[in-house]
Each structure stands twice: as structure tokens, then as C-alpha cells.
Amino acid sequence: MNNSWDELEQKLAALRPDSPAPAVWEGVRRRIARRRLLRRRAVLGLVILIGGLALALPSMLPHQAVRPSQHQPVASSVKLPHQVKQLLRHQPLVSSRRFPRFAAPQCSELAYLRAWGHSSAAFRRLLLKNSLRKSPSEPRRRPEYLLIREYSQ
Amino acid sequence: MGSHEDWQRWFESHSGPLLLLARQWGASRSDAEDILQDAFVRFWKHRRRVNDPAAYLFRSVRNAAFNLVRAQTSRRKRLEIAAAPESVFSPAAEDGELRAAVETALGRLPVEQREVLVMKIWGGLTFQAIGTVIGIPSNTAASRYRYALAALRKDLNSG
Incomplete structure (x- = not known):
């Protein structure tokens, strides 16, 4: 019985199955090549994106304030630029009379802020934001001298 | 198996039996070749995770042939009467x-x-x-x- 099985198996194995047309392999090769190309392009795109972000990110971050040296004395009398005087006239930031303890002698708060590297526009925005605070856990308006202190330091 | 020639040799040695299997489910020669091509591209995509390439390909071809034939049942009944039977083995004198x-x-x-x-x-x-x-x-x-x-x-x- 086993011999007849083996014989039949050998006869069957001798028959060669029909091979697919050469175009089938050609199609396989082209599809694989196309996948490889798409993957390379995706990787390249990702590298360019990450590189671009790495280059652009530092310029998007807020600049650190340049802190003046602690030993650098604040000017006893600071001459404010004309534009700053205009600003103060139209929208006084703070009154030095209210915060004598904080203000340097004869030095406006603006000059003090400037010494810490802040602009009047930035501080006006801060004041505006402070005035718009409506959170019940925070006072509606915080004293400006606190703002100046926190903002500057 | 890494180079293009290796791939091609492997394909040539296994494509005949794979084609034969696809046709056992009633797929025509052209459908069987499509199935074979799809199965091989799919295998290449997952080749690093496949332990037994031959078993993977046979399973892939079998499932695809089964699904194709099931989807084409009504069309097949109309065509099988007119179609001439296609040989599945390579002709030899x-x-x-x-x-x-x-x-x-x-x-x-x-x-x-x-x-x-x-x-x-x-x-x-x-x-x-x-x-x-x-x-x-x-x-x-x-x-x-x-x-x-x-x-x-x-x-x-x-x-």
C-alpha cells in the first residue's frame, strides 16, 4: 500500500504547476519600489519638519529679561524719552506717590521697569489683563506695585 | 533574503504552487495572478514579523481566493458555462x-x-x-x- 502511495505522490509531484506571467513579478517589483520611495519621502518630510521647528522654536519663545546687575545703581534721575512721556501722560502706568517705598528716588516706575528689560507696552498689557481678571479667587485688581515687583523680578 | 535577486528567486520557486492553490478555489488565472501579486506585496510589507514565509503566503493567497470567489459567485455562474477550462499545470509532451x-x-x-x-x-x-x-x-x-x-x-x- 505504501509503495502505491509513494508512486502516486511521485507522479503528482512530477507535474509542474503553471507559473504566473512575468508581468506579475514585474508588478510586485514596481509596487515594492513605490512603497520604498513613499517611505523615503515621508521620512525626509519628517526630518525637514523637525529641523524647521528646531530652527524656528527659539524665535517663538519669549525672550528672557536681561536683569541688570544687582550692584548697578538705579539712576537717581532718569530722563525719559519723549514717547514714553506721551504714554505716561495719556495712560499713567503707576503713580510714584502711591508707591514711594518701591520706587527708586526720583525714578519713575517706568524707568525701573525698563531697567529690568520690560517695555511700557508689555506692562500696559499686563495691567489690562489684570484689570480684566474676574476669577472669584483672585482680587479683581491687584495693586500695581505688586505687579511691578512680580513682573520685574 | 535581502537582495532583489533573492526575492526574485524565491518568488519564482513558490509562485507556481501559490497560483495553483488560488485556482483551486475557482479563481480564474488572471484573478489568481492578481491575488498572488497582492499577497507577495503584503508579505514584503510584513516580512520582518513573519517567521514562516511560505505558510504566510499560502494562508494569504488562500484567504484572498476564498473572499474573491465568494464575492464573484453570481458573476461566476454566468461565465463558467461559456469559459473554456484553463489548465493549471505546465504543459509537457x-x-x-x-x-x-x-x-x-x-x-x-x-x-x-x-x-x-x-x-x-x-x-x-x-x-x-x-x-x-x-x-x-x-x-x-x-x-x-x-x-x-x-x-x-x-x-x-x-x-
Whole structure:
């Protein structure tokens, strides 16, 4: 019985199955090549994106304030630029009379802020934001001298 | 298996049995070639995770052929009357009669036995691998193979 099985198996194995047309392999090769190309392009795109972000990110971050040296004395009398005087006239930031303890002698708060590297526009925005605070856990308006202190330091 | 030539050699050695298997489910030659191409590209995509390439490809081809035939059932019934039967074996002068007889006998076998026979004889898979491909125990695969051989022998001897 086993011999007849083996014989039949050998006869069957001798028959060669029909091979697919050469175009089938050609199609396989082209599809694989196309996948490889798409993957390379995706990787390249990702590298360019990450590189671009790495280059652009530092310029998007807020600049650190340049802190003046602690030993650098604040000017006893600071001459404010004309534009700053205009600003103060139209929208006084703070009154030095209210915060004598904080203000340097004869030095406006603006000059003090400037010494810490802040602009009047930035501080006006801060004041505006402070005035718009409506959170019940925070006072509606915080004293400006606190703002100046926190903002500057 | 890394170079282009390796891939091509492997494809050429296994594509015949894979095509034969696809056609056992009733797929036409052109449909079987499409199935084969898709299966090979899919295998290339997952090649690093595949332990047994032959078993993966046979399973992939089998499932695709089964799904295709199921989807085309109504169209197939209309066409099969008109279509001339396509040979599944490579023509050779010395065994032309045997080839025709085997093709006819194979066509009479149930598809469950046919696919086991194709994977064992021409695909060179073990019963263990065949069981993995089809999702049956290896003993069941061996039984189906024996039944298929017995039916073929009876058919060839009577013919």
C-alpha cells in the first residue's frame, strides 16, 4: 500500500504547476519600489519638519529679561524719552506717590521697569489683563506695585 | 533574503504552487495572478514579523481566493458555462495524458481536500504548516490528504 502511495505522490509531484506571467513579478517589483520611495519621502518630510521647528522654536519663545546687575545703581534721575512721556501722560502706568517705598528716588516706575528689560507696552498689557481678571479667587485688581515687583523680578 | 535577486528567486520557486492553490478555489488565472501579486506585496510589507514565509503566503493567497470567489459567485455562474477550462499545470509532451487526467480528477475533489493536496505535494508544506494555514489540527490535515490521495488514485485507475 505504501509503495502505491509513494508512486502516486511521485507522479503528482512530477507535474509542474503553471507559473504566473512575468508581468506579475514585474508588478510586485514596481509596487515594492513605490512603497520604498513613499517611505523615503515621508521620512525626509519628517526630518525637514523637525529641523524647521528646531530652527524656528527659539524665535517663538519669549525672550528672557536681561536683569541688570544687582550692584548697578538705579539712576537717581532718569530722563525719559519723549514717547514714553506721551504714554505716561495719556495712560499713567503707576503713580510714584502711591508707591514711594518701591520706587527708586526720583525714578519713575517706568524707568525701573525698563531697567529690568520690560517695555511700557508689555506692562500696559499686563495691567489690562489684570484689570480684566474676574476669577472669584483672585482680587479683581491687584495693586500695581505688586505687579511691578512680580513682573520685574 | 535581502537582495532583489533573492526575492526574485524565491518568488519564482513558490509562485507556481501559490497560483495553483488560488485556482483551486475557482479563481480564474488572471484573478489568481492578481491575488498572488497582492499577497507577495503584503508579505514584503510584513516580512520582518513573519517567521514562516511560505505558510504566510499560502494562508494569504488562500484567504484572498476564498473572499474573491465568494464575492464573484453570481458573476461566476454566468461565465463558467461559456469559459473554456484553463489548465493549471505546465504543459509537457511526455505527460500530457497524465496532466489532463490529474486536472480532471483534482476538479472532482472537494475543495477542502484539494487545497491540502496542493499545499502538500506542490507547496512542500508539512501537515503542521498546512494546519496553521487553514486553521485545523495537523491530524485533520493528514486525514484530508489521505482521502484526497485515495480518491485521486481511484479516479486515475478507473479512467
